[in-house]
Amino acid sequence: MADIIRLLPDSVANQIAAGEVIQRPASVVKELTENAIDSGSTVISVLVKDGGKTSVQVIDNGCGMSETDARLAFERHATSKIKEAKDLYEIRTMGFRGEALASVAAIASITLRTRKPDEELGTEIQISGSDVKSQEPVHCPAGSNFIVSNLFFNVPARRKFLKNTNTEFRHIVDEFMRIAISHPDIEFELIHNDSETYKLPAAILKQRIIHIFGRSVNASLIPVEADTSIVKIRGFIGRPEFARKKFGEQFFFINNRYMRHPYFHRAVMNAYDKILQADHIPSYFIFFESDPKSIDVNIHPTKTEIKFEDEQAVFQIVKAAVREAIGKTNIAPSIDFNSEESIEIPYTRKDTEVRPPEIPVNPEYNPFDDRHEKMPVGKTGRDSFKKEKIQGWERFYEGFKSEDDHPESFETLEKHEQQLPSPDQQLQPVTFLQVRKKYIITAVKSGMMIIDQRRAHERILYEKLIHSMASNCSIAQQTLFPETIELDARDYSLLNEIFDDVTAIGFDISNFGNCTIVVNGCPVDIKNPEPKKLIESILEEYRNTKDDIKKSTKEKVARCLAKSSAIGYGVILSLTEMQVLIDQLFACENPNYSPSGKKIISIINLDELEKKLG
Numbered sequence: 121m122a123d124i125i126r127l128l129p130d131s132v133a134n135q136i137a138a139g140e141v142i143q144r145p146a147s148v149v150k151e152l153t154e155n156a157i158d159s160g161s162t163v164i165s166v167l168v169k170d171g172g173k174t175s176v177q178v179i180d181n182g183c184g185m186s187e188t189d190a191r192l193a194f195e196r197h198a199t200s201k202i203k204e205a206k207d208l209y210e211i212r213t214m215g216f217r218g219e220a221l222a223s224v225a226a227i228a229s230i231t232l233r234t235r236k237p238d239e240e241l242g243t244e245i246q247i248s249g250s251d252v253k254s255q256e257p258v259h260c261p262a263g264s265n266f267i268v269s270n271l272f273f274n275v276p277a278r279r280k281f282l283k284n285t286n287t288e289f290r291h292i293v294d295e296f297m298r299i300a301i302s303h304p305d306i307e308f309e310l311i312h313n314d315s316e317t318y319k320l321p322a323a324i325l326k327q328r329i330i331h332i333f334g335r336s337v338n339a340s341l342i343p344v345e346a347d348t349s350i351v352k353i354r355g356f357i358g359r360p361e362f363a364r365k366k367f368g369e370q371f372f373f374i375n376n377r378y379m380r381h382p383y384f385h386r387a388v389m390n391a392y393d394k395i396l397q398a399d400h401i402p403s404y405f406i407f408f409e410s411d412p413k414s415i416d417v418n419i420h421p422t423k424t425e426i427k428f429e430d431e432q433a434v435f436q437i438v439k440a441a442v443r444e445a446i447g448k449t450n451i452a453p454s455i456d457f458n459s460e461e462s463i464e465i466p467y468t469r470k471d472t473e474v475r476p477p478e479i480p481v482n483p484e485y486n487p488f489d490d491r492h493e494k495m496p497v498g499k500t501g502r503d504s505f506k507k508e509k510i511q512g513w514e515r516f517y518e519g520f521k522s523e524d525d526h527p528e529s530f531e532t533l534e535k536h537e538q539q540l541p542s543p544d545q546q547l548q549p550v551t552f553l554q555v556r557k558k559y560i561i562t563a564v565k566s567g568m569m570i571i572d573q574r575r576a577h578e579r580i581l582y583e584k585l586i587h588s589m590a591s592n593c594s595i596a597q598q599t600l601f602p603e604t605i606e607l608d609a610r611d612y613s614l615l616n617e618i619f620d621d622v623t624a625i626g627f628d629i630s631n632f633g634n635c636t637i638v639v640n641g642c643p644v645d646i647k648n649p650e651p652k653k654l655i656e657s658i659l660e661e662y663r664n665t666k667d668d669i670k671k672s673t674k675e676k677v678a679r680c681l682a683k684s685s686a687i688g689y690g691v692i693l694s695l696t697e698m699q700v701l702i703d704q705l706f707a708c709e710n711p712n713y714s715p716s717g718k719k720i721i722s723i724i725n726l727d728e729l730e731k732k733l734g
Contacts, residue, residue, distance in 0.1 A: 134196060134226030134250050135275065141223040144282060145172020145271055146291035148228075151220035152266050153299050156180035157306065158213045159264065162322070165309040166296060171288030173271060173279075181263040184236040190243045191255060194230075196222040226250045227278070228271045234264040249274050286617035293317070293609045297332055298378040301371060301405060304328035310609070317609045317635065326356065329405055333369065334606050340403065342449045346441035350433050351410045353441050357388070358403030359449070360395045366660045368610065369403035374415060376407070379426040387435045391442035406438070552698040558689045560698050567725040573693065574686050575714040576705045581682035582715040583708050584645050589624050589674055596628040596641030603639045603651045604632065611659050612637075618662060621677045627655075646685045657684030679715040 128136075142148060149166055156164045159182025167177040185193060192198050196219060224230060225247045235242025244258040272279035282288060289312055296318070300308045304325050310318040320331050330338050340362035346353040358369070370388075372379050384406075392402055416427040428434050553561045560571040607615065612635040615622065623629060626643025639651035646654070661680035665671070671679070687693075693701070705711045705720070712721055 130196065130250065134222050141219055142227060142271075144291055145176055145288050146295045148172065148176045148224055148268050148271065149178070149292050150295040150299070151224065152176070152178040152268070153296070155220065156182055156264065157299070157303060159183045161263065161306065163307045163309075165311070166292075167311045168289065168292055169313055171283075171285035171312075172292055173282055173285065173288060175267060175269040176271075177265070177267045179263070179265045181261070184239075184242070184263050185234045186236060186239070187243045187255075187257075190232060190234050190245055191252070194221050194225045194245075194247060194250075194252075198222075222250075224268055227275050228273065229269045231267040231269075232264065233258055233260040235260050235262050237262040284617065286613045290610050290613045293613065297609075298371065300332065301325075301328060302373045302376045302378060302407075315633075325405070325407075329356065333608050337369075337403070342445050344404075344406065344441050344445040346437055346444075348437055350414075350430060351408050351428075351437060353406060353408060353437065355404070355406040357406070357442055357445055360392060360402060360446070363392075363396050363400035363402040364660060365399050365401065366663055367401060368663075369405075370401065371405045372408070373406070374408045374410060374417075374426050375412065377417065377426075378424060380424050381426065383431060383435060384438050387438040388442050391439045391446065395446070404442075408434075552695055552702070554693055554698065557692055560693070560702065562702070564723065567723055567727075567729060570722045570724070571702065571705070572714075572718075572720050573691075573698075573701065574689055575718055575720045576701055576711075577686040578682045578714045578716075579708050579711060579720060580701070580704045581645060581685055582678055583710075585625055585643065585678040585681060586675065588626065588643075588645075589621075589678065592624075596626050597644040597646075597649075598628065598641040599639065599649075599651065604636060605639060605652050605655055606636050607655075607659075609635055611656075614659055614663065615655070618673055618677055621674045622658065624674065625677055625681060643681070646681070649685075654681070654684055657681075682715055 141151070145168070149168070149172065153164060153166060156178060159180060161180035161182035163181050165177075165179040167175075167179070169175045189200075221230075226249065229248040230246070232245045232247075233242055241257040242260040243255065244260070245255045246253040272282070292312075293310070296308070296310050300306075300318070300320055304327070305322050307322045308318065308320040309316070318332070320328065323331065326338075326341060329341065337358075340358045341356040342359060344353065344355055344357050355373075370385065372381050372384060388402070388404055388406075389396075396402065410428070414429040551562055554573075555561055558573065560573055560576075562569050562571075615637070619629070626641075626645070627639065628641030630638045630640060632638050637655075639655065642649035642651055642654065658677065658680040661683055662676055665676050665679070712719065714720055
């Protein structure tokens with residue numbers, strides 16, 4: 121029988137490895153940027169075209185590579201980070217396996233230009249599908265310049281599953297932010313389609329967070345710190361009132377390496393127990409520092425899953441540190457020592473006689489005597505309470521009398537009394553009742569109907585928006601003052617992805633550049649709009665529902681806007697407002713369920729009522 125086991129060619133083995141390490145263009149950005157950090161770079165630039173599907177370029181000013189190292193770096197399991205197995209337990213570098221460059225070279229075209237600072241000439245290597253096309257000396261700056269193009273050109277099945285440009289770029293932004301936050305001492309730059317997305321100077325951690333997420337995040341940051349024999353913790357957490365319904369500002373780092381850890385996330389959420397709104401998630405940027413021997417970073421090719429030696433102890437440390445930081449901020453008053461206002465602290469000499477304060481009292485004042493009037497408390501004793509007799513006060517009102525100043529006659533009073541409803545006059549019956557400022561109750565033939573006011577309004581707004589979009593007659597109500605909104609790169613990219621649908625629904629938005637938009641108008645059906653809150657709510661809700669393949673993008677945008685614009689619980693409605701709401705609800709095509717599929721109406725029939733009443 122012929123032998124059936126054979127060794128795979130290196131090109132095939134590299135493509136298989138690439139399937140684990142390189143999942144999309146963002147993976148290329150991650151691997152190349154981490155290599156740039158390990159090379160000792162102080163300035164790193166990332167240039168991307170078409171969400172990385174056309175090209176990804178990473179430029180650094182690190183140590184560079186010699187001609188031999190540049191060629192050897194693309195071989196599988198070639199690395200400068202470790203030499204023997206025991207080094208795996210002392211890893212402090214970002215990369216160490218030696219698989220990244222070999223994997224990228226197997227499924228893309230790569231051009232590398234690199235030079236060591238002490239050499240006059242550098243090296244240029246061109247590789248495509250693991251085949252070395254050329255290698256020659258070249259003039260280039262010190263450091264390394266990687267250009268990766270035509271990703272997955274020889275694996276069409278993988279390339280077919282890449283998402284649109286905006287989606288792929290959002291993934292790149294996620295990887296870029298994780299690296300930039302964990303290395304604030306390095307200057308970073310991200311450019312997409314020749315447009316600058318981020319320009320981050322070297323700074324301290326708090327400034328780096330503000331540079332990435334905007335100035336508004338500054339007010340929400342609370343420092344957190346803990347120093348134990350097991351692990352050291354530092355970083356920032358968000359104030360409870362700034363928590364949002366979305367993930368995206370939650371970061372864990374171990375020895376400056378980003379990690380995902382659901383168990384530690386639960387520790388943070390437990391620390392916020394009973395002080396967060398339902399379904400809200402706080403921001404956190406928490407750095408762990410631990411002995412490399414007590415953790416294992418080699419359990420996944422992407423190195424984002426970390427195993428701790430004593431996770432239960434670290435869980436308790438995280439929970440206690442976060443809870444202490446929240447308690448200090450909410451309980452202890454803060455003093456701004458940079459304030460221009462001075463704090464005056466009274467002081468006395470040792471020989472100063474201390475006297476109790478004297479409170480002047482009017483002994484003649486009788487609160488039960490209507491003849492006396494309340495008089496201000498004086499400072500000079502009993503004489504200050506003597507009421508001065510003021511004469512001639514009538515002269516102040518001369519010239520102010522009019523014909524209507526005389527007392528009403530008996531005939532006038534009798535006329536007013538005739539206009540009041542008589543006791544036996546039948547009042548209009550109350551047909552609606554609002555309960556707990558949340559539900560509307562009304563009687564129906566079969567019993568009692570209960571309506572959720574928020575969900576009802578969501579359904580009304582949703583169908584209005586859908587009809588407006590279908591008929592292309594959406595009208596934007598111009599705002600008195602256009603509002604400028606600064607978004608982070610992920611939200612800006614997401615807005616570009618749904619921009620046509622957002623404008624079709626009635627928004628008038630212009631692009632101001634540099635992740636900034638200007639809202640000139642809002643949909644006319646939205647009363648008292650707040651453009652910033654509306655846009656942020658739409659993006660947040662769309663992000664949470666974008667995986668719902670049953671709905672079109674227009675329907676998702678309409679649902680997001682309806683949910684963020686509907687009247688909330690706790691709003692008191694008049695009888696007229698309840699009547700209008702109910703009439704509009706039953707004019708809808710589907711009045712029974714909200715756009716998200718929750719029940720709006722519940723009917724308790726007479727039999728159920730009689731059973732409850734016994």
